[in-house]
Amino acid sequence: MFGDARSVPRDARLETDVCIIGAGAAGITLGLELSGSPLRVTVLESGGLQLEAETQALYEGDSIGLPYSDLGIPRLRFFGGTTNHWGGICRPFDEADFEAREGIPFTGWPIKKNDVGPFYERATRVVGLPSQEWDLGYWAPGDEPAPLRLRGDRIVSRVAQEVEPDLRSFGAVYRDELRLAPNVTVLLHANATSVETDESGRTAASVEVATLEGNRFSVDAGIFVLATGAVENARVLLASNAQQPSGLGNQNGLVGRFFLEHPRFLGGVIVPSTPHPNLSFYETHRVDGRLIQGYLASSKEFQLAEGLLDLQMRLELGYGDAPEDASEFARRLMTLAGDPDSWQEIAIPGAPVPIPYLDVIRDALRSPEDAYIYLRGQIETIGVTTRIEQAPNPDSRVVLVRDRDELGMQRVALDWRLSDIDRENVRRTLELLGAEIGAAGIGRLKILHAEDETDWPEDLGGGQHHMGTTRMSDDPKQGVVDTDCRVHGMSNLFVAGSSVFPTPGGATPTLMLVALALRLADRLKGMMLR
Amino acid sequence: MTLPQRLGRRTFLLGAAGLAASLVWRSVGSWPFLGASPSRSERLATFLKHEESARSLGREYLRAVPAEASPELLTVRVAEGLPGGLGTIDTVSDGRLRELLLAATAGDFRDLRTVELRGWVLARTEARLCALAALEAVSVPA
Numbered sequence: 001m002f003g004d005a006r007s008v009p010r011d012a013r014l015e016t017d018v019c020i021i022g023a024g025a026a027g028i029t030l031g032l033e034l035s036g037s038p039l040r041v042t043v044l045e046s047g048g049l050q051l052e053a054e055t056q057a058l059y060e061g062d063s064i065g066l067p068y069s070d071l072g073i074p075r076l077r078f079f080g081g082t083t084n085h086w087g088g089i090c091r092p093f094d095e096a097d098f099e100a101r102e103g104i105p106f107t108g109w110p111i112k113k114n115d116v117g118p119f120y121e122r123a124t125r126v127v128g129l130p131s132q133e134w135d136l137g138y139w140a141p142g143d144e145p146a147p148l149r150l151r152g153d154r155i156v157s158r159v160a161q162e163v164e165p166d167l168r169s170f171g172a173v174y175r176d177e178l179r180l181a182p183n184v185t186v187l188l189h190a191n192a193t194s195v196e197t198d199e200s201g202r203t204a205a206s207v208e209v210a211t212l213e214g215n216r217f218s219v220d221a222g223i224f225v226l227a228t229g230a231v232e233n234a235r236v237l238l239a240s241n242a243q244q245p246s247g248l249g250n251q252n253g254l255v256g257r258f259f260l261e262h263p264r265f266l267g268g269v270i271v272p273s274t275p276h277p278n279l280s281f282y283e284t285h286r287v288d289g290r291l292i293q294g295y296l297a298s299s300k301e302f303q304l305a306e307g308l309l310d311l312q313m314r315l316e317l318g319y320g321d322a323p324e325d326a327s328e329f330a331r332r333l334m335t336l337a338g339d340p341d342s343w344q345e346i347a348i349p350g351a352p353v354p355i356p357y358l359d360v361i362r363d364a365l366r367s368p369e370d371a372y373i374y375l376r377g378q379i380e381t382i383g384v385t386t387r388i389e390q391a392p393n394p395d396s397r398v399v400l401v402r403d404r405d406e407l408g409m410q411r412v413a414l415d416w417r418l419s420d421i422d423r424e425n426v427r428r429t430l431e432l433l434g435a436e437i438g439a440a441g442i443g444r445l446k447i448l449h450a451e452d453e454t455d456w457p458e459d460l461g462g463g464q465h466h467m468g469t470t471r472m473s474d475d476p477k478q479g480v481v482d483t484d485c486r487v488h489g490m491s492n493l494f495v496a497g498s499s500v501f502p503t504p505g506g507a508t509p510t511l512m513l514v515a516l517a518l519r520l521a522d523r524l525k526g527m528m529l530r
Numbered sequence: 531m532t533l534p535q536r537l538g539r540r541t542f543l544l545g546a547a548g549l550a551a552s553l554v555w556r557s558v559g560s561w562p563f564l565g566a567s568p569s570r571s572e573r574l575a576t577f578l579k580h581e582e583s584a585r586s587l588g589r590e591y592l593r594a595v596p597a598e599a600s601p602e603l604l605t606v607r608v609a610e611g612l613p614g615g616l617g618t619i620d621t622v623s624d625g626r627l628r629e630l631l632l633a634a635t636a637g638d639f640r641d642l643r644t645v646e647l648r649g650w651v652l653a654r655t656e657a658r659l660c661a662l663a664a665l666e667a668v669s670v671p672a
Binding site: 151152268430431432433434435436438439441444445446447448449450451 | 635636638639640642644646648649650651652653
């Protein structure tokens with residue numbers, strides 16, 4: 001059933017067995033799994049059923065590290081959470097994703113693939129994927145669309161499945177199911193501002209809840225699960241400092257550290273041997289009605305042998321954009337023509353550029369559209385966007401700042417940092433890609449960023465995959481939660497979501513975090529119903 | 531992605547096409563030394579199209595590997611990748627030599643004998659051919 005925190009009596013103390021904070025992918029999965037059980041479950045959701053600007057503003061936060069979008073943009077604060085604008089791309093972690101990488105500190109999980117494997121089958125159903133298949137051979141059985149035929153086994157093609165657009169919002173898909181669950185109450189407009197403990201500081205006793213309209217009350221529970229995303233999970237733990245001044249689970253100063261992303265930028269460009277290569281396998285397409293897309297990646301064997309983390313490469317044909325960009329393209333071309341030095345700076349070595357240069361300018365002046373189409377026909381290149389499995393870095397972190405939101409809660413800032421390990425991963429993998437496509441006769445690769453560059457590319461961005469801020473480890477000095485996702489030092493406080501990922505893997509995080517939420521739900525049922 | 535970034539990338543792609551052209555192998559029948567008896571290095575140096583691009587990359591290679599700044603040495607090094615070695619250059623047709631150079635290039639890539647010149651990941655053989663082109667341009671004024 002659904003309720004609204006604005007109508008809960010002020011200063012009330014609600015009681016429940018399990019209190020789930022956050023109704024995104026993890027929180028909704030937990031709620032669904034616990035529905036029908038004898039347990040009373042309360043799900044606290046900050047927003048309503050639709051986006052509300054005032055609530056969304058509670059997510060605002062600055063970036064003080066590498067350039068990153070305002071924290072209010074990638075995350076959505078209403079029922080369904082960030083799945084409300086999820087891209088739906090899924091792939092499970094491979095066994096190697098759980099392994100520590102030699103020479104890269106803080107890598108590896110304290111659990112193995114087979115600890116999560118049984119939950120993946122259920123997770124694919126929860127996220128709405130039609131198939132459990134991930135093998136390339138299954139998805140590319142015929143001639144077209146076909147993966148690139150690389151000769152070696154160091155760069156491989158992989159397949160990701162995509163959830164159908166109308167199934168991506170957990171809020172839309174599971175709203176009715178939760179509404180009908182007799183033992184589950186979803187309280188909308190309920191903002192958790194802190195978790196309070198008993199006097200020992202080792203047992204969570206209640207969650208303090210506030211609404212933007214000024215209502216405040218508490219929820220007492222036997223079990224608490226924080227499921228508000230990697231930035232907000234850290235924020236709530238750090239803000240829960242009544243008993244422990246540094247925040248809950250933060251006795252070793254780890255909460256908020258190790259913020260991870262899947263950084264991406266245009267890393268290289270391939271000039272193909274044939275003018276119009278068919279890359280349709282690497283675009284979203286349907287196989288037997290199911291949505292998939294291919295991508296290139298370094299093989300797991302290569303990664304383990306070389307001590308590298310995962311790296312994905314998305315291929316995109318150059319000049320493939322819509323023709324309405326033609327006038328801008330021509331304007332830029334003419335600017336360059338008037339400034340040969342800058343042209344030389346950004347063109348490849350070996351001027352004169354072997355295109356009919358003056359003709360192009362003349363065409364561009366006469367008809368930008370024609371020039372653009374002409375160039376598309378003459379020159380087709382493949383952009384290689386690299387997407388890195390970021391190396392764990394304790395200096396990459398979410399911190400509380402002085403500024404407070406409308407509820408009086410301290411806001412956060414993101415200090416996102418990458419390391420030389422990430423830079424090295426991109427370079428070595430691209431060098432390998434260059435060799436592989438050369439050997440296969442596909443073309444030549446230009447790596448766009450020099451080996452001695454110290455700055456990250458201007459087009460650096462994240463995949464809006466927030467991970468790592470409450471990382472999992474057996475050792476309380478290395479992580480915030482244990483292998484059951486329980487906060488170290490706390491008896492009844494758990495964390496769900498990708499904030500527990502100690503190493504981000506190459507795959508998108510949603511399928512994995514749903515599998516972990518299912519695993520946690522089983523643990524909680526076993527614990528509470530014993 | 532913002533507009534300036536997109537435009538910037540397009541520019542890169544446009545520029546990239548220039549190098550692509552430089553690495554297209556000159557087709558059989560383009561032999562420029564009709565009636566003459568070119569040296570081995572002269573012969574090898576003419577197997578790449580878009581000579582100016584090739585020379586530019588070749589100069590870059592010679593800056594990176596100055597110890598190979600000799601047509602004779604570069605010829606020996608390239609010939610090491612050909613079945614039959616140096617003698618092959620004297621005895622096979624243009625078409626056959628082109629095939630052998632392509633095979634040597636593919637072998638370099640396969641075995642990771644690559645060099646990176648201004649970002650381009652090139653086979654050692656083709657980089658040396660570019661270097662030969664650069665040296666030949668110096669020794670034979672246009």
